[in-house]
Amino acid sequence: MxxxxxxxxxxxxxxxxxxxxxxxxxxxxxxxxxxxxxxxxxxxxxxxxxxxxxxxxxxxxxxxxxxxxxxxxxxxxxxLLPSGEEGIISDNPHHLSTEAFRRSMLASVADLQNSGRSGIALVVLTEGRQFPQLVEIYVNAVLEPVLAQIDRLAHSDDTARLDVLRRFPQLLIAPVIAGLLWNRFMTGYPPIDLVDIASAQLALVLGDEAASNTAESNEIMD
Amino acid sequence: MxxxxxxxxxxxxxxxxxxxxxxxxxxxxxxxxxxxxxxxxxxxxxxxxxxxxxxxxxxxxxxxxxxxxxxxxxxxxxxLLPSGEEGIISDNPHHLSTEAFRRSMLASVADLQNSGRSGIALVVLTEGRQFPQLVEIYVNAVLEPVLAQIDRLAHSDDTARLDVLRRFPQLLIAPVIAGLLWNRFMTGYPPIDLVDIASAQLALVLGDEAASNTAESNEIMD
DNA sequence: AGAAAAAATGACCTGCCAGTCATTATATCA
DNA sequence: TGATATAATGACTGGCAGGTCATTTTTTCT
Structure with missing residues (x-):
């Protein structure tokens, strides 16, 4: 009252x-x-x-x-999500040039490696069985856009070696995933530098004209 | 008495x-x-x-x-171990020819895919954190020999595109690992055929002269 | 057959840990 | 400052599942 x-x-x-x-x-x-x-x-x-x-x-x-x-x-x-893989994802659905794609992907991988996010990504990956809805969140927010960008790249001009990406867009990220697991479990072995292995795979798929570029960009990143 | x-x-x-x-x-x-x-x-x-x-x-x-x-x-x-990846592992430390390697690797992958072993391999992979000694067993019995064989291949005649394997022998098996995880978690998406994706990666690394071969061998395997 | 050993059983025990809630501490405001 | 609401606490609990063991069943051997 x-x-x-x-x-x-x-x-x-x-x-x-x-x-x-x-x-x-x-x-x-x-x-x-x-x-x-x-x-x-x-x-x-x-x-x-x-x-x-x-x-x-x-x-x-x-x-x-x-x-x-x-x-x-x-x-x-x-x-995990907020910083995302901005580099690759981006808002614009425009397809990037091969070189721009290469650069932004390596930047994303470097970011993933240097932040604590790779640890959690690995947990999602390895214990995702118990959390289908979490996997779904991650897939929608990160994986889908990345694959979409890869797919866009695969349908751009250079059809030479890119058609393998049309069948398996996952090929570009497979080495990163495998590298994450390697570094987690293969203690006692030298760790794999995710940027290096991603770069090697990019060279295989997109051509290795930027092999020296890669070395440079690595130095810059570290 | x-x-x-x-x-x-x-x-x-x-x-x-x-x-x-x-x-x-x-x-x-x-x-x-x-x-x-x-x-x-x-x-x-x-x-x-x-x-x-x-x-x-x-x-x-x-x-x-x-x-x-x-x-x-x-x-x-x-x-998991008994049948192993005999194809690739084998007892003889002789290096295989490129084509022989390609064939035995695809056979191993097909075997892995069609047996129940891939399920357990995935569990080792995803829950290996809790069992370092199990991972070690698996590494010693399967992974090491496979990587050794890849390394042997990488040091054989053709130095053209093979030197990437010297730096990252894991590149050849990365798509298989990623494919296993994909098929486990990406329900709702079409599953990845492990033989196909391994074949694609082999073509990228070793050259695609056997692209048509691969299709044939696939039919035979199925 | 029947005694003795080996194998199998499943009710029970125990430690663990996510989750709860009566109690205490802190903040809000007249 | 004191009354009320909100936040924080940590001892406690409930259930679950790995592991045990006294009892029962099956096999072995004379």
Whole structure:
């Protein structure tokens, strides 16, 4: 009765300070979860460890994410997707020139390799069985556009060796995937540089006129 | 006192009939386990389901295998390795001619695709994180010999386009691995024929003089 | 046949961990 | 400052599945 405030606002949600704190906490949780999932995979990831490393109690996790699955989904959505493979994907459905394609693909691969995203990509890849809807998200957001761009490239001018891409657009990304797995499992062997192997495959498929280019661009990237 | 039998044979192990029964039971368990692991992966495989499908009690499993891990190892050892990639591996360390290599590799891939082994290979691939020693077994028994053979090929006569194999012998098997993953996760998309994609990659790396050959050999294989 | 050994059984045990919730701490606002 | 709402906590629980073992069934051997 004493309230002269508008009655419809029964629960005043948040002040600015609070919003920031919650955002920060959410970010901390996601960061800790990214680490935990990357290191241990989904099944062996411990929510207690995520909570500890995020500096919160276990129960707090459930104020931000409904379940372990949703937390994983959150990590994928906010870590893997945002930067995406912009280089290759881009918004414009125009097809790139062969050289432009080569450059943007290598840039994407370099980005993937140097960010923590490759770890999560690998988890999606290896434990995707349990999360069909996650795989679908990833496919729609990343794989499809990449393959579409490859397909566009395959239907451009040079029909010489490009027709193999029309049958198997996956050929261009296969070495990257295999390289990710190699680096994960073949500990004790020298790791594969994803940019180098992607570059080698590009040379095989598109021609190797840029073999020296590649070396240059590598130096620049590192 | 009444025993005039040699005292050292306290436990007479087995008769022929018994050996056969035990062998059959062991085989039934392995078969059911292969199915269960293939369908559900390691983490989600249920030993109770294995027992049920093998027609034995759960406790019986432990008379044949010490643990779930050992059972999985048994499946890998006796299902994945035995037939191996004989074609490519072979015992002789002689390098094959380009054409012989192409043929034996395609035969191996066809064999992998048509047997249940690809399912288990995929499980090793995707859940290998938890079983470094299993990965090691697989690497030593299959991957190493294959890569060695590829390396031998790479150091044979034709140095033209083969030097890329010297840097990345993995390039030849990358499409097969990627194809396995694609067929597992990209349900709803047309599956990739592993022989076809391997053939395409072989054509890229070794030259496509056998493009028509490939089509023929495919028909024969199917 | 029947005693003794080996094999098989499945009810039970146990450790683990995602998820809960009564309690406590912190923020909001009059 | 005190009343109320919102956020955070962490001890606890429920269920699940890998693994055990006292009991029963089958085989072996005289």
């Amino acid at each position: 004493t309230k002269h405030q508008p009655p419809e606002s029964v629960s005043r949600p948040e002040s600015d300070r609070m919003r920031h704190k919650k955002q920060a906490k959410r970010a901390a949780i996601l960061e800790a979860a990214l680490r935990e999932f990357t290191d241990n995979g989904f099944a062996d990831a411990r929510l207690s460890a995520v909570a500890r490393n995020a500096g919160v109690a276990k129960g707090t996790l459930y104020l931000y994410f409904d379940s372990k699955e949703k937390l994983f989904e959150g990590v994928v959505r906010e870590t | 009444t025993k005039h039998q040699p005292p050292e044979s306290v436990s007479r192990p087995e008769s022929d009939r018994m050996r056969h029964k035990k062998q059959a039971k062991r085989a039934a368990i392995l078969e059911a386990a292969l199915r269960e692991f293939t369908d559900n992966g390691f983490a989600d495989a249920r030993l109770s389901a294995v027992a049920r499908n093998a027609g034995v009690a759960k406790g019986t499993l432990y008379l044949y295998f010490d643990s779930k891990e050992k059972l999985f190892e048994g499946v890998v050892r006796e299902t």
